[in-house]
Amino acid sequence: MTAAAALVWRDIGRIRSLSPLVHNITNYVVMNNTANALLSIGASPVMAHAVDEVEEMVGLASALVLNIGTLSAPWVNAMRVAGRAAHAREIPIVVDPVGSGATRYRTDTIAALLTEFAPTVIRGNASEIRSLVSHDASTRGVDSTHASHDALAAARQLAERYACVVSVSGEVDLIVDRSRVAYVRNGCALMSRVTGMGCTASALTGAFTAVSDSAFEGAVAAMATNGIAGEMAEETSRGPGTFQSAFLDALYVMDAPQVAHRLRVDGL
Amino acid sequence: MTAAAALVWRDIGRIRSLSPLVHNITNYVVMNNTANALLSIGASPVMAHAVDEVEEMVGLASALVLNIGTLSAPWVNAMRVAGRAAHAREIPIVVDPVGSGATRYRTDTIAALLTEFAPTVIRGNASEIRSLVSHDASTRGVDSTHASHDALAAARQLAERYACVVSVSGEVDLIVDRSRVAYVRNGCALMSRVTGMGCTASALTGAFTAVSDSAFEGAVAAMATNGIAGEMAEETSRGPGTFQSAFLDALYVMDAPQVAHRLRVDGL
Amino acid sequence: MTAAAALVWRDIGRIRSLSPLVHNITNYVVMNNTANALLSIGASPVMAHAVDEVEEMVGLASALVLNIGTLSAPWVNAMRVAGRAAHAREIPIVVDPVGSGATRYRTDTIAALLTEFAPTVIRGNASEIRSLVSHDASTRGVDSTHASHDALAAARQLAERYACVVSVSGEVDLIVDRSRVAYVRNGCALMSRVTGMGCTASALTGAFTAVSDSAFEGAVAAMATNGIAGEMAEETSRGPGTFQSAFLDALYVMDAPQVAHRLRVDGL
Numbered sequence: 001m002t003a004a005a006a007l008v009w010r011d012i013g014r015i016r017s018l019s020p021l022v023h024n025i026t027n028y029v030v031m032n033n034t035a036n037a038l039l040s041i042g043a044s045p046v047m048a049h050a051v052d053e054v055e056e057m058v059g060l061a062s063a064l065v066l067n068i069g070t071l072s073a074p075w076v077n078a079m080r081v082a083g084r085a086a087h088a089r090e091i092p093i094v095v096d097p098v099g100s101g102a103t104r105y106r107t108d109t110i111a112a113l114l115t116e117f118a119p120t121v122i123r124g125n126a127s128e129i130r131s132l133v134s135h136d137a138s139t140r141g142v143d144s145t146h147a148s149h150d151a152l153a154a155a156r157q158l159a160e161r162y163a164c165v166v167s168v169s170g171e172v173d174l175i176v177d178r179s180r181v182a183y184v185r186n187g188c189a190l191m192s193r194v195t196g197m198g199c200t201a202s203a204l205t206g207a208f209t210a211v212s213d214s215a216f217e218g219a220v221a222a223m224a225t226n227g228i229a230g231e232m233a234e235e236t237s238r239g240p241g242t243f244q245s246a247f248l249d250a251l252y253v254m255d256a257p258q259v260a261h262r263l264r265v266d267g268l
Numbered sequence: 269m270t271a272a273a274a275l276v277w278r279d280i281g282r283i284r285s286l287s288p289l290v291h292n293i294t295n296y297v298v299m300n301n302t303a304n305a306l307l308s309i310g311a312s313p314v315m316a317h318a319v320d321e322v323e324e325m326v327g328l329a330s331a332l333v334l335n336i337g338t339l340s341a342p343w344v345n346a347m348r349v350a351g352r353a354a355h356a357r358e359i360p361i362v363v364d365p366v367g368s369g370a371t372r373y374r375t376d377t378i379a380a381l382l383t384e385f386a387p388t389v390i391r392g393n394a395s396e397i398r399s400l401v402s403h404d405a406s407t408r409g410v411d412s413t414h415a416s417h418d419a420l421a422a423a424r425q426l427a428e429r430y431a432c433v434v435s436v437s438g439e440v441d442l443i444v445d446r447s448r449v450a451y452v453r454n455g456c457a458l459m460s461r462v463t464g465m466g467c468t469a470s471a472l473t474g475a476f477t478a479v480s481d482s483a484f485e486g487a488v489a490a491m492a493t494n495g496i497a498g499e500m501a502e503e504t505s506r507g508p509g510t511f512q513s514a515f516l517d518a519l520y521v522m523d524a525p526q527v528a529h530r531l532r533v534d535g536l
Numbered sequence: 537m538t539a540a541a542a543l544v545w546r547d548i549g550r551i552r553s554l555s556p557l558v559h560n561i562t563n564y565v566v567m568n569n570t571a572n573a574l575l576s577i578g579a580s581p582v583m584a585h586a587v588d589e590v591e592e593m594v595g596l597a598s599a600l601v602l603n604i605g606t607l608s609a610p611w612v613n614a615m616r617v618a619g620r621a622a623h624a625r626e627i628p629i630v631v632d633p634v635g636s637g638a639t640r641y642r643t644d645t646i647a648a649l650l651t652e653f654a655p656t657v658i659r660g661n662a663s664e665i666r667s668l669v670s671h672d673a674s675t676r677g678v679d680s681t682h683a684s685h686d687a688l689a690a691a692r693q694l695a696e697r698y699a700c701v702v703s704v705s706g707e708v709d710l711i712v713d714r715s716r717v718a719y720v721r722n723g724c725a726l727m728s729r730v731t732g733m734g735c736t737a738s739a740l741t742g743a744f745t746a747v748s749d750s751a752f753e754g755a756v757a758a759m760a761t762n763g764i765a766g767e768m769a770e771e772t773s774r775g776p777g778t779f780q781s782a783f784l785d786a787l788y789v790m791d792a793p794q795v796a797h798r799l800r801v802d803g804l
Contacts, residue, residue, distance in 0.1 A: 021677045029299045029315050031565045031606075035731035040776045045731065046635070046677035047565050050608040053641035060638060060676060070299075072318040072342070074608070099314070102328060105321035141289045141314035141328060193520065195303035195313065239517025240308045249775025252729065297567045297583050338567075340586040340610070367582070370596060373589035409557045409582035409596060461788065463571035463581065507785025508576045 001260040004268040008221045009259045011212050016042035020062035020210035023086075024203060025049050025079050027069025027098065030196030033244070034065075034203035040251035041225065043207035049075055054082040062210035063091055065203055068109055069098035069142065069196075076109055080116050087117035092209035092218070095119045096202035099142045101131025114162060120215045122158060123167040123202045126151035133157045143192075148174050152181070165215045167205060169198055173223040175216065175267075182220045182267030186227025188234040190243045201226045220268050228262045229254060269528040272536040276489045277527045279480050284310035288330035288478035291354075292471060293317050293347050295337025295366065298464030301512070302333075302471040308519035309493065311475040317343055322350040330478035331359055333471050336377055337366035337410065337464075344377055348384050355385035360477035360486070363387045364470035367410045369399025382430060388483045390426060391435040391470045394419035401425045411460075416442050420449070433483045435473060437466055441491040443484065443535075450488045450535030454495025456502040458511045469494045488536050496530045497522060537796040540804040544757045545795045547748050552578035556598035556746035559622075560739060561585050561615050563605025563634065566732030569780070570601075570739040576787035577761065579743035585611055590618040598746035599627055601739050604645055605634035605678065605732075612645055616652050623653035628745035628754070631655045632738035635678045637667025650698060656751045658694060659703040659738045662687035669693045679728075684710050688717070701751045703741060705734055709759040711752065711803075718756045718803030722763025724770040726779045737762045756804050764798045765790060 001009070021044045026034060031047055038045040048057045051074070058064055064086040066079045086093045097110040110132060122129070125144035129151045148170025155166040155176045168174040173184040191197045205222040212218030232254070233246035269277070289312045294302060299315055306313040316325045319342070326332055332354040334347045354361045365378040378400060390397070393412035397419045416438025423434040423444045436442040441452040459465045473490040480486030500522070501514035537545070557580045562570060567583055574581040584593045587610070594600055600622040602615045622629045633646040646668060658665070661680035665687045684706025691702040691712045704710040709720040727733045741758040748754030768790070769782035 023677075027315070028296050028564050029303055032300060032568060032731060035565055036776060036780075039729045039731055044677055044679050046638070047563070047606055048635070048639070049606060050641060052609070053639040056639040056641070057677075070315055070317060073320070099316070102314070103316070103321040103324040105318060105324070141291075141312055141325075143312055193307045195300060195307055237517075239520035240304060241513035241516030241520075244304075244516075245513055245777035245781055246774075248777030248780075249773075252775035252777075295583070296564050297571055300568060338583055338585060341588070367584070370582070371584070371589040371592040373586060373592070409559075409580055409593075411580050461575045463568060463575055505785075506782075507788035508572060509781030509784030509788075512572075512784075513781055 004265045005260045005263045007217060007268060008224050008263060009256050011208050011218065011221045012225060012254065014211035015207050018211055019044045020207055021046060021060055022063045022065060022203065022206040022210065023048065023057050023061035024065045025075065025082055026065060026067035026199060029069060030199040033196045034200050036248050037200045037251060038203055038207055040248045041204060041207060049078045051078045051081055054078045055085045058082050058085040058089065061091060063206035065094045065206040067096040067098055067199055067202060068106060069199060071106065071109060079113060083113060083117035092120040092206065092215060093117060094121045094123060094202050094206045094209065096199060097124045097128045097132060100124065100128045102141055107131055119162055119164045120209055121165045121167055121205050121219050123205050125169050125198060129158065129166060129168050130154045144170065148172055165219045167219045167223060169201055175219045175223060177216045180216060180267060182265060184220060184223040184227055185264035186224055186231060186262060188230045190234050190240060191230045193240045194244055220265060224263055224265055228259060231262055232258065272533045273528045273531045275485060275536060276492050276531060277524050279476050279486065279489045280493060280522065282479035283475050286479055287312045288475055289314060289328055290331045290333060290471065290474040290478065291316065291325050291329035292333045293343065293350055294333060294335035294467060297337060298467040301464045302468050304516050305468045305519060306471055306475055308516045309472060309475060317346045319346045319349055322346045323353045326350050326353040326357065329359060331474040333362045333474040335364040335366055335467055335470060336374060337467060339374065339377060347381060351381060351385035360388040360474065360483060361385060362389045362391060362470050362474045362477065364467060365392045365396045365400060368392065368396045370409055375399055387430055387432045388477055389433045389435055389473050389487050391473050393437050393466060397426065397434060397436050398422045412438065416440055433487045435487045435491060437469055443487045443491060445484045448484060448535060450533060452488060452491040452495055453532035454492055454499060454530060456498045458502050458508060459498045461508045462512055488533060492531055492533055496527060499530055500526065540801045541796045541799045543753060543804060544760050544799060545792050547744050547754065547757045548761060548790065550747035551743050554747055555580045556743055557582060557596055558599045558601060558739065558742040558746065559584065559593050559597035560601045561611065561618055562601060562603035562735060565605060566735040569732045570736050572784050573736045573787060574739055574743055576784045577740060577743060585614045587614045587617055590614045591621045594618050594621040594625065597627060599742035601630045601742040603632040603634055603735055603738060604642060605735060607642065607645055615649055619649060619653035628656040628742065628751060629653060630657045630659060630738050630742045630745065632735060633658065633660045633664045633668060636660065636664045638677055643667055655698055655700045656745055657701045657703055657741050657755050659741050661705050661734060665694065665702060665704050666690045680706065684708055701755045703755045703759060705737055711755045711759060713752045716752060716803060718801060720756060720759040720763055721800035722760055722767060722798060724766045726770050726776060727766045729776040730780055756801060760799055760801055764795060767798055768794065
């Protein structure tokens with residue numbers, strides 16, 4: 001087993017033994033999937049968005065995941081309050097800017113949120129990441145129109161600006177911090193035909209950064225685990241429907257030989 | 269291959285090559301299913317309901333689908349704004365009056381929405397369609413208590429009133445405009461034991477009308493594709509759970525021979 | 537077939553023939569699952585939360601299920617109105633205090649709701665049930681940190697206070713009223729790795745109490761059916777993903793020999 005595989009496998013083991021509570025304020029479309037992905041890998045999900053309770057719920061959590069996929073004013077307000085509370089407690093905060101660049105409301109909301117607290121990881125597709133640094137970037141709905149390598153400069157700029165990790169999903173995933181770049185080449189084509197696979201990657205990033213030695217390592221391990229589970233699932237599925245069930249099964253049964261055999265990461 | 273099968277297959281091909289963006293303002297229960305059905309057939313779904321962004325999101329979309337399944341005042345307001353924007357852009361608007369007739373709030377909401385913009389297709393079950401023209405029609409929750417053929421007169425009346433296509437799902441689906449009637453005899457019994465199959469049909473109607481030569485053809489092709497996928501899924505499933513996965517797989521793998529072999533449409 | 541199995545099987549038969557309409561005001565995470573579980577067992581689900589319509593929708597329903605999993609002020613208000621209407625109509629009301637004890641908002645909300653109407657069944661995990669009678673009980677997110685037998689005293693106290701049935705899920709499920717205790721030993725380990733299995737149990741409790749001779753019998757039959765479906769599903773699944781599909785299939789295909797063979801209930 002390579003050092004990278006040992007690290008990924010160690011973090012999976014930590015999630016399974018510690019079962020970190022991951023508090024998600026996320027979108028309606030994917031809540032069920034992301035809760036199930038977190039349970040399948042061994043974490044404990046909670047979804048709570050009422051401003052009356054998010055601060056207290058953050059107090060129980062080991063990580064906070066904020067996802068603007070179906071945003072509206074009351075939810076954004078809860079994200080603001082929860083983000084500040086997580087920042088004060090120094091637990092990891094993962095921000096998924098779903099659809100940033102598609103509408104001004106999304107782009108502005110993310111910009112405003114990021115002035116309220118320091119994100120640990122920003123995780124999005126190439127179009128979303130570019131939209132956070134450039135006003136000429138455009139996003140078509142919530143799907144990327146750019147390859148992930150197009151986003152390297154933007155990711156580096158964001159990582160510098162917010163002193164955070166930036167994780168860009170694509171055919172090859174890019175994970176950068178202020179000094180490093182890692183590439184994750186795991187994954188499969190069917191993942192782009194299932195809604196919320198990016199949101200699942202963000203939720204897993206919450207679970208991994210809750211237990212990992214560094215946010216960079218956690219972000220890389222999350223994308224690798226996500227991609228490996230996708231490869232395992234594709235082998236036993238006949239389309240996007242059976243793929244989804246097989247993906248959760250894969251997170252649950254993933255073992256050291258699978259990680260050692262499949263991991264394709266550079267820069268970890 | 270019959271002319272009808274050639275038309276359905278051509279529209280499937282157009283969706284797969286053009287990947288139309290379908291903007292959905294729909295209910296919480298089915299968001300995940302409908303997004304996945306759209307991805308499986310080859311379209312690109314986006315869910316957005318904040319009044320702050322729906323107008324801009326409609327500006328990117330090739331079709332708008334409005335579904336009142338879990339309606340509340342802010343969502344209805346967003347539907348109104350989005351519907352007007354879609355009407356101004358002349359993209360197809362599909363309206364699914366889920367549960368119309370069950371409560372006065374649903375019946376009145378649909379009536380009010382339809383004064384704000386011209387629908388391209390109204391798609392519902394027989395009870396819902398009847399409730400839109402007759403005050404003595406009743407709906408028991410969200411499931412139909414009438415056969416689709418009972419709704420022919422009501423569908424014709426609606427098609428005339430709104431100069432639109434009306435698509436009535438049932439054991440036999442009826443699709444009418446002001447001068448034509450088509451019957452789709454595809455589908456299977458298990459579809460009534462899975463939540464949101466009607467909502468999926470509406471979402472697919474959005475994708476098909478985004479690419480079809482006419483709204484009538486698109487509405488028929490959508491119901492046929494939905495029914496054929498149901499038949500394919502039933503053959504490989506053991507109940508409503510495995511059926512759902514198999515249904516998405518079927519949308520993804522559907523090919524010309526399947527369409528040619530299974531299509532049972534009159535009037536296209 | 538034992539008398540207990542005959543009773544469970546009779547209630548399943550009643551659901552399948554009567555198809556009771558179960559009105560759910562529940563959380564975003566599980567709406568799809570619970571609607572599908574209700575359809576799979578033969579009931580008819582409806583989800584509606586707008587204060588403009590819940591009273592009227594309750595008027596059509598045979599049971600009401602209130603679940604605070606992703607509560608916020610407008611939803612709690614709808615629960616209050618719907619609960620009062622159900623109380624006036626004397627249909628069963630099932631309350632699921634998801635996450636009670638995790639935040640003050642949840643604990644206080646449940647306490648306030650239970651002053652507005654008399655619940656028929658309170659169904660939760662051990663941590664949640666304890667939190668309703670003891671301020672030192674704590675819940676970690678939405679997962680139980682206590683075994684169900686720890687909750688017996690609390691369940692009895694609640695049953696006395698509200699003159700209702702209390703159903704506590706766990707490795708062994710406890711169902712108590714003011715004079716009886718039943719134990720359901722059906723179920724499987726994978727059920728704790730799938731989100732919303734408790735919420736599904738609550739929804740099924742709504743369907744069973746809508747048709748059963750007593751709330752106590754209905755609550756027991758629901759937990760038994762839930763557990764038997766879990767056992768059937770585990771035998772054909774490879775992890776939490778395939779389990780979910782198999783669980784719905786099991787509810788749909790469950791027959792008298794399966795119930796007779798698997799049922800492990802004491803006290804019914």
